[in-house]
Amino acid sequence: MKRNWVKAASLALGASLLLSACGGGASSGQSGESADGKTKISWLNILHTASPPTDTVLNKIEEITKADIEFSWIPDASKEERINTSLASDSLADIVTLTILDNSSVRNALKAGVFWEVGPYLDEFPNLKAISQDTRTSASIEGKLYGIPFQKQIARNGVIIRKDWLDKVGLPVPKTTDELFEVAKAFTEQDPDGNGAKDTTGFMDRSDLVFGAFKTLSSYFGTPSYWSVDDSGKVTPEFEDEGYVKTMDYMKALYEGGYINQDFAVTAKTDQQQNFAQGKAGIYVGALFDSKNLLNLAKGVQDGMELVMVNDITSTGNESDRAIWSSGNGIGGLLAFPKSEVKDEAELKRLLQFVNDLMSEEVYTLMTYGIEGVHYTVDADKAVTIKDTDLWQQEVQPFAASRPKETGYQIHDADPLKVEADRLIEENAKYAVLNPMFSLESPTYSSQGSELQKTITDATYKYILGKIGLDEFKAAVASWRKAGGDQIIAEYEAAYKAVNGK
Known part of the structure; x- marks a missing residue:
């Protein structure tokens, strides 16, 4: 097992380690070539399972992408704190997984130019070029794309x-x-x-x-998805x-x-x-x-x-x-490339090629199902059956959240319910109602939005449970507006106008 995996396991078990001490951080070197000619890539990533995967699938991914990958895993439960610490201490990696785009520290770092703007480069790579304009727009911050978007199901x-x-x-x-x-x-x-x-x-x-x-x-x-905006640019929750x-x-x-x-x-x-x-x-x-x-x-x-x-x-x-x-307009976050680690355009393009390769069907299969014959079997219709669920959970499942793209592949689960669910979810995309404010900036929302939302959530439950009437619910909305909601609306309207000219 690679040295950084051992340290990552300690992280996952809750050890109090600094991000800069993890393998794959700034101290472990920048992207370059390893002794075997592979591109060395460090990746600060989020772990959604109890422990990191073994090297079994990783070795195959490295072979296909011609990369020597060193992960620094951050447990999902502590991602906000650790990403904030990492940004503050500049202990980043060649690739940084950012899943909390509404976090004020993350948004401020993106706007401040900490990460490369990648929009101008996407069309140079076939899989990145296929990312739709709607997806690019939704994943942008103030009109600029600061990473490769995690492409999720738009409406599931x-x-x-x-x-x-x-x-x-x-x-x-x-x-x-x-x-x-x-x-x-x-x-x-x-x-x-x-x-x-x-x-x-x-x-x-x-x-x-x-x-x-x-x-x-x-x-x-x-009901609109979180917010609505009319032709004049008026925003309404x-x-x-x-x-x-x-x-x-x-x-x-x-x-x-x-x-x-x-x-x-x-x-x-x-x-x-x-x-x-x-x-x-x-x-x-x-x-x-x-x-x-x-x-x-x-x-x-x-x-x-x-x-x-x-x-x-x-x-x-x-x-x-x-x-x-739609949850997040089909955006699960960004794979971002900090300028402190990725020094020039040539390094950036090597990393973009790596992410492009991760989006291939071959690597998607590895990150989703594992290795054929070891973790799964597949029939002539590319329907997969997992052989050993425990082995799959240990060696494959931890990679699932790291897939830059989750849809559009031929290989699929053999379970009839999953097949039908995937079909209906794909159909949903045609009727999805997107959040028009998703990529726009409201400093007040970033700092107070979650706390303010509690007023609405509490009032909604009380109304359903018969504890308050409509007038009292409207009073809660008025309280939300007075406590910062009006400011959020004004900021979103200004941001929408800046990007759309309305």
Whole structure:
């Protein structure tokens, strides 16, 4: 195992190490050539698993990309603190993974020219050239692209329903919010599991207004994605939109009718999924690819479970009103190149070539599934079956979050639910509602946005739970505006005008 992996493992276990002491930091040298002719690359990266991978897959990646890669892994739980420390102490690497683009230190560093602007170079490399203009724009800061964007699924959410329960209560797959409400009511009142007890409900939700049911449902009611901007450049937050109030009313009616788990406001995601898998509810709103995990969790508990995924629900029944919110406009962060490490254009282009190579199908396969015959088998249709889940989790899974691109490849999971989820998620992209403020700068939002949002989140829950009325909710919005919201809006409007000329 390489020296830096051992140190990274210590990081992952919570040891108090300075970033500058990790292999791959500024002290370990800049990009150049190693003794075997490979390009030496240090990479300050985020670790989303309990421990770093072994060298098994890494060796293959290095062979294909002709690179000698040294990782410095930062545990995801401490990424904000450690990235801030790294920026402040200038202990960076040739490549730095930046996933918290709304962090004020990160945005200030990007705007201050700490990292190379890469926009002018993308078209020199075939895989980088294929990055769409919408993606480039969304990943830019004040109109400039300071790294290669992590290309994620643009809109992955939808509704997962117990198809076997639908058949039991005699209802079709819902296409409108009213029909979905009737399904929730039937799942609560008509004993869909046939055990003679009134122990089921419609929705199984969790304490998350974004990745739980609320934001997806709000898409169906026409709510914008975080912010809206009109032709004159006027910016409005989503919670001042009529669709937001309609969504609160909808969830309030679900709650009052008992058609959603009554503790949804304090339920964790793991409990939500376990409860659904145990047959306590029949509707799950979230990432469509969660369906595979839900069915796996149900094995031995709800063996008769059959799931159907729905991505075309509207509140009006009109196809023209179809919409789904986008998480981060399909941007998962940036692979950025600090000027302190990457001294000239020639070094930058070597690193851009490396990232270009990471986007190939061959390397994507390694970072997603591992090595054929060792970690997986594949059929003639390029459908993959993992051979040993434990081995895959140890040697392959830690690389997954480091893939610069996650979609558009032929090789795919063999699981039928995953195949269907991927198809629906790809279809979602045509109806995705993007956040128009995603790439723009509001200093007040960067410094106070999260704290201010708590006012709206609390008021939203209180409204749904029947503790306050509409006037009190509007008073909370007024409080948000007075405490800094008006300043955020003014800053976004100025930033939008600067970039768009409006």
